Amino acid sequence: MDKISAFHTDNYKVKPDIICQVPGVCTLMGAFADFCKGYCVTGTGTLGLRIAVSKRDDDMVKIYNATRNDRKQFSYSNIKYRREDKWANFVKGAISILIDENIMKPQGLDITVKGALLFCDNLTISVAITVGLLVALNEGLSLELDRSAIIRLAYTAITKFSSLNCRFRDIITLMYAEEGKVFCFDLQTMNYRLIDFPFDRGEAYCLVVDPNVPPQILREEIEEKRQEAHDCCKKLSASLPGEYRLRSYPVKDLKSHIIPGLTEHERRTCEYVISETLATEKGFRGLETSDSRLFAKQLSSIFFGMRDVFEITCPEVDWLIKRASETDGVFGASLVSNGATGSIFVVLDESGEAAYRTVLEDYQRIFDFTPEVRRFVPGGSIKVIRN
Numbered sequence: 001m002d003k004i005s006a007f008h009t010d011n012y013k014v015k016p017d018i019i020c021q022v023p024g025v026c027t028l029m030g031a032f033a034d035f036c037k038g039y040c041v042t043g044t045g046t047l048g049l050r051i052a053v054s055k056r057d058d059d060m061v062k063i064y065n066a067t068r069n070d071r072k073q074f075s076y077s078n079i080k081y082r083r084e085d086k087w088a089n090f091v092k093g094a095i096s097i098l099i100d101e102n103i104m105k106p107q108g109l110d111i112t113v114k115g116a117l118l119f120c121d122n123l124t125i126s127v128a129i130t131v132g133l134l135v136a137l138n139e140g141l142s143l144e145l146d147r148s149a150i151i152r153l154a155y156t157a158i159t160k161f162s163s164l165n166c167r168f169r170d171i172i173t174l175m176y177a178e179e180g181k182v183f184c185f186d187l188q189t190m191n192y193r194l195i196d197f198p199f200d201r202g203e204a205y206c207l208v209v210d211p212n213v214p215p216q217i218l219r220e221e222i223e224e225k226r227q228e229a230h231d232c233c234k235k236l237s238a239s240l241p242g243e244y245r246l247r248s249y250p251v252k253d254l255k256s257h258i259i260p261g262l263t264e265h266e267r268r269t270c271e272y273v274i275s276e277t278l279a280t281e282k283g284f285r286g287l288e289t290s291d292s293r294l295f296a297k298q299l300s301s302i303f304f305g306m307r308d309v310f311e312i313t314c315p316e317v318d319w320l321i322k323r324a325s326e327t328d329g330v331f332g333a334s335l336v337s338n339g340a341t342g343s344i345f346v347v348l349d350e351s352g353e354a355a356y357r358t359v360l361e362d363y364q365r366i367f368d369f370t371p372e373v374r375r376f377v378p379g380g381s382i383k384v385i386r387n
Contacts, residue, residue, distance in 0.1 A: 023381070040183075040280060046208075053110070296347035320333075
Protein backbone atom coordinates (compact mmCIF):
# COMPACT_ATOMS: atom_id res chain seq x y z
CA MET A 1 0.00 0.00 0.00
CA ASP A 2 2.95 2.32 0.64
CA LYS A 3 3.77 2.52 -3.08
CA ILE A 4 0.40 3.82 -4.21
CA SER A 5 0.31 6.20 -1.25
CA ALA A 6 3.68 7.59 -2.34
CA PHE A 7 2.53 7.95 -5.98
CA HIS A 8 -0.67 9.68 -4.86
CA THR A 9 1.15 12.04 -2.47
CA ASP A 10 3.82 12.88 -5.02
CA ASN A 11 1.26 13.63 -7.73
CA TYR A 12 -1.36 15.55 -5.70
CA LYS A 13 0.79 16.81 -2.76
CA VAL A 14 -1.71 15.33 -0.33
CA LYS A 15 -1.97 11.90 1.31
CA PRO A 16 -4.87 9.64 0.32
CA ASP A 17 -7.82 9.32 2.71
CA ILE A 18 -8.72 5.83 1.52
CA ILE A 19 -6.81 3.05 -0.24
CA CYS A 20 -8.70 0.13 -1.78
CA GLN A 21 -7.08 -3.20 -2.70
CA VAL A 22 -8.89 -4.88 -5.60
CA PRO A 23 -7.94 -8.47 -6.52
CA GLY A 24 -8.29 -9.79 -10.03
CA VAL A 25 -10.98 -12.34 -10.92
CA CYS A 26 -9.78 -15.62 -12.42
CA THR A 27 -12.24 -17.84 -14.29
CA LEU A 28 -10.79 -21.33 -14.01
CA MET A 29 -13.56 -22.99 -16.02
CA GLY A 30 -16.51 -21.71 -18.02
CA ALA A 31 -15.13 -18.52 -19.55
CA PHE A 32 -17.81 -18.70 -22.28
CA ALA A 33 -20.60 -19.95 -20.02
CA ASP A 34 -22.42 -16.59 -20.16
CA PHE A 35 -23.66 -17.38 -23.65
CA CYS A 36 -25.51 -20.59 -22.76
CA LYS A 37 -26.30 -19.69 -19.13
CA GLY A 38 -24.08 -22.56 -18.09
CA TYR A 39 -21.62 -23.21 -15.30
CA CYS A 40 -18.34 -21.57 -14.31
CA VAL A 41 -15.68 -21.68 -11.59
CA THR A 42 -14.16 -18.40 -10.39
CA GLY A 43 -11.89 -17.10 -7.67
CA THR A 44 -9.59 -14.17 -7.02
CA GLY A 45 -5.89 -14.28 -7.79
CA THR A 46 -2.66 -12.42 -7.24
CA LEU A 47 -3.00 -9.91 -10.09
CA GLY A 48 -4.48 -6.80 -8.57
CA LEU A 49 -5.27 -3.11 -8.63
CA ARG A 50 -5.06 -0.42 -5.96
CA ILE A 51 -7.13 2.73 -5.81
CA ALA A 52 -6.25 5.73 -3.63
CA VAL A 53 -8.70 8.60 -3.07
CA SER A 54 -8.55 12.00 -1.36
CA LYS A 55 -10.98 14.94 -1.32
CA ARG A 56 -10.53 18.24 -3.15
CA ASP A 57 -11.94 21.69 -2.38
CA ASP A 58 -13.44 22.21 -5.87
CA ASP A 59 -15.74 20.21 -8.17
CA MET A 60 -12.96 18.63 -10.25
CA VAL A 61 -12.20 14.93 -10.38
CA LYS A 62 -8.57 14.25 -11.27
CA ILE A 63 -7.38 10.74 -12.07
CA TYR A 64 -3.80 9.51 -12.22
CA ASN A 65 -3.00 6.11 -13.73
CA ALA A 66 0.36 5.52 -12.08
CA THR A 67 0.96 2.27 -13.97
CA ARG A 68 0.63 3.86 -17.41
CA ASN A 69 1.65 7.39 -16.33
CA ASP A 70 -1.59 8.76 -17.76
CA ARG A 71 -3.74 11.58 -16.36
CA LYS A 72 -7.39 12.52 -16.92
CA GLN A 73 -9.79 14.98 -15.34
CA PHE A 74 -13.43 16.08 -15.55
CA SER A 75 -15.93 18.27 -13.71
CA TYR A 76 -19.35 17.29 -12.40
CA SER A 77 -20.99 19.56 -14.94
CA ASN A 78 -19.52 17.50 -17.79
CA ILE A 79 -19.53 13.78 -16.99
CA LYS A 80 -19.70 12.20 -20.43
CA TYR A 81 -18.42 9.00 -21.97
CA ARG A 82 -15.53 9.73 -24.30
CA ARG A 83 -13.96 6.90 -26.22
CA GLU A 84 -10.52 8.46 -26.02
CA ASP A 85 -10.66 8.43 -22.21
CA LYS A 86 -10.55 4.60 -22.23
CA TRP A 87 -9.99 3.32 -18.65
CA ALA A 88 -11.03 6.67 -17.13
CA ASN A 89 -14.59 6.13 -18.37
CA PHE A 90 -15.00 3.51 -15.65
CA VAL A 91 -14.22 6.13 -13.01
CA LYS A 92 -16.76 8.44 -14.65
CA GLY A 93 -19.37 5.69 -14.74
CA ALA A 94 -19.01 4.89 -11.04
CA ILE A 95 -19.32 8.54 -10.02
CA SER A 96 -22.10 9.24 -12.52
CA ILE A 97 -24.36 6.47 -11.14
CA LEU A 98 -23.89 7.77 -7.58
CA ILE A 99 -24.85 11.28 -8.66
CA ASP A 100 -27.78 10.15 -10.83
CA GLU A 101 -29.30 8.16 -7.97
CA ASN A 102 -28.75 10.98 -5.44
CA ILE A 103 -26.48 8.78 -3.34
CA MET A 104 -23.56 11.19 -3.47
CA LYS A 105 -23.32 14.96 -3.77
CA PRO A 106 -20.69 16.45 -6.09
CA GLN A 107 -17.34 16.23 -4.32
CA GLY A 108 -13.97 17.08 -5.81
CA LEU A 109 -11.68 14.06 -5.78
CA ASP A 110 -8.08 13.12 -6.46
CA ILE A 111 -7.86 9.48 -7.54
CA THR A 112 -4.84 7.29 -8.23
CA VAL A 113 -5.02 3.82 -9.78
CA LYS A 114 -2.10 1.42 -9.97
CA GLY A 115 -1.59 -2.28 -10.61
CA ALA A 116 -1.09 -5.11 -13.09
CA LEU A 117 -4.81 -5.31 -13.90
CA LEU A 118 -4.47 -2.04 -15.82
CA PHE A 119 -2.70 -4.04 -18.55
CA CYS A 120 -5.66 -6.43 -18.84
CA ASP A 121 -8.69 -6.44 -21.14
CA ASN A 122 -11.65 -4.06 -20.79
CA LEU A 123 -13.89 -6.70 -19.19
CA THR A 124 -11.39 -7.01 -16.35
CA ILE A 125 -10.45 -3.34 -15.99
CA SER A 126 -14.06 -2.15 -16.04
CA VAL A 127 -15.10 -4.36 -13.12
CA ALA A 128 -11.95 -3.73 -11.08
CA ILE A 129 -12.04 0.07 -11.34
CA THR A 130 -15.82 0.45 -11.05
CA VAL A 131 -16.28 -1.86 -8.07
CA GLY A 132 -13.08 -0.69 -6.40
CA LEU A 133 -14.00 2.98 -6.64
CA LEU A 134 -17.57 2.39 -5.43
CA VAL A 135 -16.22 0.53 -2.40
CA ALA A 136 -13.66 3.25 -1.70
CA LEU A 137 -16.21 6.07 -1.99
CA ASN A 138 -18.72 4.16 0.09
CA GLU A 139 -16.18 4.01 2.90
CA GLY A 140 -14.59 7.42 2.42
CA LEU A 141 -17.83 9.39 2.02
CA SER A 142 -19.93 7.27 4.42
CA LEU A 143 -22.52 6.42 1.75
CA GLU A 144 -23.83 3.45 3.77
CA LEU A 145 -24.25 1.12 0.81
CA ASP A 146 -24.43 -2.62 1.44
CA ARG A 147 -22.74 -5.14 -0.84
CA SER A 148 -25.86 -5.89 -2.86
CA ALA A 149 -26.30 -2.17 -3.61
CA ILE A 150 -22.67 -1.85 -4.72
CA ILE A 151 -23.09 -4.87 -7.01
CA ARG A 152 -26.20 -3.37 -8.61
CA LEU A 153 -24.60 0.07 -9.03
CA ALA A 154 -21.42 -1.37 -10.53
CA TYR A 155 -23.33 -3.48 -13.05
CA THR A 156 -25.50 -0.49 -14.06
CA ALA A 157 -22.51 1.84 -14.38
CA ILE A 158 -20.60 -0.55 -16.66
CA THR A 159 -23.51 -1.59 -18.86
CA LYS A 160 -25.22 1.80 -19.13
CA PHE A 161 -22.50 4.44 -18.96
CA SER A 162 -19.77 2.51 -20.81
CA SER A 163 -22.12 0.22 -22.80
CA LEU A 164 -20.03 -2.86 -22.06
CA ASN A 165 -21.23 -6.42 -21.61
CA CYS A 166 -20.39 -6.94 -17.94
CA ARG A 167 -19.89 -10.35 -16.33
CA PHE A 168 -22.16 -10.09 -13.29
CA ARG A 169 -20.42 -13.09 -11.75
CA ASP A 170 -17.11 -11.17 -11.69
CA ILE A 171 -18.67 -8.46 -9.53
CA ILE A 172 -20.10 -11.05 -7.13
CA THR A 173 -16.71 -12.78 -6.98
CA LEU A 174 -14.95 -9.52 -6.07
CA MET A 175 -17.46 -8.67 -3.35
CA TYR A 176 -17.87 -12.09 -1.70
CA ALA A 177 -14.58 -13.96 -2.28
CA GLU A 178 -13.02 -15.80 0.65
CA GLU A 179 -9.42 -16.91 0.93
CA GLY A 180 -8.90 -20.54 -0.02
CA LYS A 181 -12.33 -20.87 -1.67
CA VAL A 182 -13.72 -20.78 -5.21
CA PHE A 183 -17.18 -20.05 -6.58
CA CYS A 184 -19.22 -22.63 -8.49
CA PHE A 185 -21.79 -20.62 -10.44
CA ASP A 186 -25.00 -21.70 -12.14
CA LEU A 187 -25.56 -18.80 -14.52
CA GLN A 188 -29.10 -19.91 -15.36
CA THR A 189 -30.28 -19.14 -11.82
CA MET A 190 -27.29 -17.02 -10.70
CA ASN A 191 -27.00 -19.29 -7.68
CA TYR A 192 -23.51 -20.09 -6.49
CA ARG A 193 -21.64 -22.09 -3.88
CA LEU A 194 -18.38 -21.12 -2.20
CA ILE A 195 -16.35 -24.28 -1.69
CA ASP A 196 -12.87 -24.99 -0.36
CA PHE A 197 -10.32 -25.21 -3.15
CA PRO A 198 -8.71 -28.60 -2.49
CA PHE A 199 -5.72 -28.29 -4.82
CA ASP A 200 -3.54 -25.84 -2.93
CA ARG A 201 -2.16 -28.37 -0.48
CA GLY A 202 -1.36 -32.06 -0.31
CA GLU A 203 -0.36 -34.15 -3.32
CA ALA A 204 -1.84 -32.03 -6.13
CA TYR A 205 -1.65 -28.27 -6.48
CA CYS A 206 -1.93 -25.64 -9.20
CA LEU A 207 0.37 -23.21 -10.93
CA VAL A 208 -0.44 -20.22 -13.11
CA VAL A 209 2.06 -19.83 -15.94
CA ASP A 210 2.20 -16.54 -17.84
CA PRO A 211 3.98 -17.12 -21.19
CA ASN A 212 4.53 -13.34 -21.50
CA VAL A 213 3.58 -13.24 -25.17
CA PRO A 214 2.60 -9.80 -26.51
CA PRO A 215 -0.97 -9.08 -25.35
CA GLN A 216 -2.37 -8.44 -28.82
CA ILE A 217 -1.54 -12.00 -29.95
CA LEU A 218 -4.57 -13.54 -28.25
CA ARG A 219 -6.60 -10.65 -26.88
CA GLU A 220 -8.22 -9.49 -30.11
CA GLU A 221 -8.93 -13.09 -31.14
CA ILE A 222 -10.59 -13.93 -27.82
CA GLU A 223 -12.68 -10.74 -27.87
CA GLU A 224 -13.80 -11.58 -31.41
CA LYS A 225 -14.66 -15.15 -30.36
CA ARG A 226 -16.69 -13.88 -27.40
CA GLN A 227 -18.81 -11.78 -29.73
CA GLU A 228 -19.20 -14.71 -32.13
CA ALA A 229 -20.21 -17.00 -29.27
CA HIS A 230 -22.82 -14.48 -28.10
CA ASP A 231 -24.32 -14.15 -31.59
CA CYS A 232 -24.25 -17.87 -32.44
CA CYS A 233 -25.74 -19.03 -29.14
CA LYS A 234 -28.43 -16.38 -29.36
CA LYS A 235 -29.33 -17.64 -32.84
CA LEU A 236 -29.52 -21.29 -31.74
CA SER A 237 -31.44 -20.40 -28.58
CA ALA A 238 -34.06 -18.51 -30.59
CA SER A 239 -34.83 -21.71 -32.53
CA LEU A 240 -35.50 -23.77 -29.39
CA PRO A 241 -38.82 -24.22 -27.56
CA GLY A 242 -39.35 -21.68 -24.81
CA GLU A 243 -38.75 -24.12 -21.96
CA TYR A 244 -35.57 -25.55 -23.49
CA ARG A 245 -32.25 -24.56 -21.92
CA LEU A 246 -29.44 -24.00 -24.40
CA ARG A 247 -26.86 -25.54 -22.10
CA SER A 248 -28.85 -28.82 -22.24
CA TYR A 249 -28.79 -29.02 -26.05
CA PRO A 250 -27.28 -32.44 -26.98
CA VAL A 251 -23.72 -31.90 -28.19
CA LYS A 252 -23.94 -35.09 -30.26
CA ASP A 253 -26.73 -33.46 -32.29
CA LEU A 254 -24.55 -30.44 -32.94
CA LYS A 255 -21.73 -32.72 -34.07
CA SER A 256 -23.76 -35.05 -36.27
CA HIS A 257 -26.70 -33.02 -37.59
CA ILE A 258 -27.17 -30.06 -39.85
CA ILE A 259 -29.08 -27.49 -37.78
CA PRO A 260 -31.55 -25.49 -39.90
CA GLY A 261 -30.57 -21.83 -40.03
CA LEU A 262 -27.05 -22.40 -38.61
CA THR A 263 -23.89 -22.27 -40.70
CA GLU A 264 -21.11 -24.80 -40.08
CA HIS A 265 -19.11 -22.13 -38.23
CA GLU A 266 -22.07 -21.22 -36.03
CA ARG A 267 -22.72 -24.88 -35.28
CA ARG A 268 -19.11 -25.47 -34.19
CA THR A 269 -19.14 -22.34 -32.06
CA CYS A 270 -22.25 -23.51 -30.20
CA GLU A 271 -20.72 -26.98 -29.89
CA TYR A 272 -17.71 -25.57 -28.07
CA VAL A 273 -19.70 -23.32 -25.72
CA ILE A 274 -22.03 -26.14 -24.63
CA SER A 275 -19.18 -28.68 -24.38
CA GLU A 276 -17.25 -26.24 -22.17
CA THR A 277 -20.13 -25.88 -19.73
CA LEU A 278 -20.63 -29.67 -19.57
CA ALA A 279 -16.94 -30.10 -18.75
CA THR A 280 -17.25 -27.40 -16.09
CA GLU A 281 -20.16 -29.23 -14.46
CA LYS A 282 -17.94 -32.32 -14.24
CA GLY A 283 -15.20 -30.08 -12.88
CA PHE A 284 -17.55 -29.18 -10.01
CA ARG A 285 -17.52 -32.84 -9.00
CA GLY A 286 -13.72 -32.90 -9.10
CA LEU A 287 -13.63 -29.94 -6.72
CA GLU A 288 -16.27 -31.35 -4.40
CA THR A 289 -14.57 -34.75 -4.15
CA SER A 290 -10.97 -33.42 -4.18
CA ASP A 291 -10.36 -35.49 -7.31
CA SER A 292 -7.44 -33.69 -8.96
CA ARG A 293 -7.38 -36.06 -11.95
CA LEU A 294 -11.05 -35.50 -12.75
CA PHE A 295 -10.71 -31.73 -12.38
CA ALA A 296 -7.55 -31.64 -14.51
CA LYS A 297 -9.07 -33.87 -17.18
CA GLN A 298 -11.93 -31.39 -17.62
CA LEU A 299 -9.48 -28.49 -17.80
CA SER A 300 -7.60 -30.21 -20.61
CA SER A 301 -10.78 -31.08 -22.51
CA ILE A 302 -11.81 -27.41 -22.38
CA PHE A 303 -8.49 -26.32 -23.85
CA PHE A 304 -8.42 -28.91 -26.64
CA GLY A 305 -11.98 -27.95 -27.56
CA MET A 306 -10.93 -24.31 -27.55
CA ARG A 307 -8.05 -25.12 -29.88
CA ASP A 308 -9.64 -27.70 -32.19
CA VAL A 309 -13.31 -26.67 -32.31
CA PHE A 310 -13.27 -22.98 -31.39
CA GLU A 311 -9.94 -22.45 -33.17
CA ILE A 312 -8.36 -20.14 -30.61
CA THR A 313 -4.67 -20.77 -31.17
CA CYS A 314 -1.31 -19.33 -30.24
CA PRO A 315 1.90 -21.29 -30.97
CA GLU A 316 3.47 -20.47 -27.62
CA VAL A 317 0.43 -21.46 -25.55
CA ASP A 318 -0.25 -24.55 -27.67
CA TRP A 319 3.36 -25.66 -27.20
CA LEU A 320 3.30 -25.20 -23.43
CA ILE A 321 0.02 -27.07 -22.96
CA LYS A 322 0.99 -29.88 -25.35
CA ARG A 323 4.23 -30.37 -23.42
CA ALA A 324 2.27 -30.32 -20.16
CA SER A 325 0.09 -33.17 -21.44
CA GLU A 326 3.27 -35.17 -22.18
CA THR A 327 4.89 -34.57 -18.78
CA ASP A 328 4.66 -37.16 -16.00
CA GLY A 329 3.18 -35.69 -12.84
CA VAL A 330 1.18 -33.04 -14.74
CA PHE A 331 -2.49 -33.98 -14.65
CA GLY A 332 -3.95 -31.31 -16.93
CA ALA A 333 -3.68 -27.73 -18.16
CA SER A 334 -5.75 -25.07 -19.89
CA LEU A 335 -5.97 -21.40 -20.71
CA VAL A 336 -7.72 -19.47 -17.96
CA SER A 337 -9.54 -16.15 -18.13
CA ASN A 338 -7.95 -13.61 -15.79
CA GLY A 339 -7.80 -10.58 -18.07
CA ALA A 340 -4.17 -11.19 -19.00
CA THR A 341 -3.12 -12.84 -22.25
CA GLY A 342 -2.39 -16.54 -22.47
CA SER A 343 -2.29 -17.43 -18.76
CA ILE A 344 -2.11 -21.20 -18.32
CA PHE A 345 -3.51 -23.09 -15.34
CA VAL A 346 -1.63 -26.32 -14.57
CA VAL A 347 -2.58 -29.09 -12.12
CA LEU A 348 0.40 -31.18 -11.02
CA ASP A 349 2.38 -32.72 -8.19
CA GLU A 350 5.95 -32.01 -7.02
CA SER A 351 7.56 -34.34 -9.54
CA GLY A 352 5.42 -32.79 -12.28
CA GLU A 353 6.50 -29.29 -11.33
CA ALA A 354 10.18 -30.24 -11.41
CA ALA A 355 9.77 -31.78 -14.87
CA TYR A 356 7.63 -28.94 -16.19
CA ARG A 357 10.14 -26.30 -15.10
CA THR A 358 12.55 -27.94 -17.50
CA VAL A 359 9.90 -27.53 -20.19
CA LEU A 360 9.68 -23.83 -19.30
CA GLU A 361 13.45 -23.48 -19.74
CA ASP A 362 13.11 -24.99 -23.22
CA TYR A 363 10.21 -22.61 -23.93
CA GLN A 364 12.36 -19.59 -23.08
CA ARG A 365 15.17 -20.84 -25.27
CA ILE A 366 12.92 -21.66 -28.27
CA PHE A 367 10.48 -18.73 -28.20
CA ASP A 368 12.63 -16.09 -26.47
CA PHE A 369 9.89 -15.20 -23.96
CA THR A 370 10.54 -15.50 -20.22
CA PRO A 371 7.58 -17.20 -18.52
CA GLU A 372 6.43 -16.25 -15.02
CA VAL A 373 5.20 -18.92 -12.63
CA ARG A 374 3.20 -18.56 -9.42
CA ARG A 375 1.28 -20.87 -7.15
CA PHE A 376 -2.50 -20.49 -7.36
CA VAL A 377 -4.22 -20.01 -4.03
CA PRO A 378 -7.69 -18.37 -4.13
CA GLY A 379 -7.61 -14.96 -2.49
CA GLY A 380 -10.12 -12.84 -0.66
CA SER A 381 -12.44 -9.97 -1.57
CA ILE A 382 -11.89 -6.24 -1.92
CA LYS A 383 -10.26 -4.63 1.10
CA VAL A 384 -10.34 -0.99 2.21
CA ILE A 385 -7.57 0.57 4.24
CA ARG A 386 -7.68 4.04 5.73
CA ASN A 387 -4.36 5.78 5.24
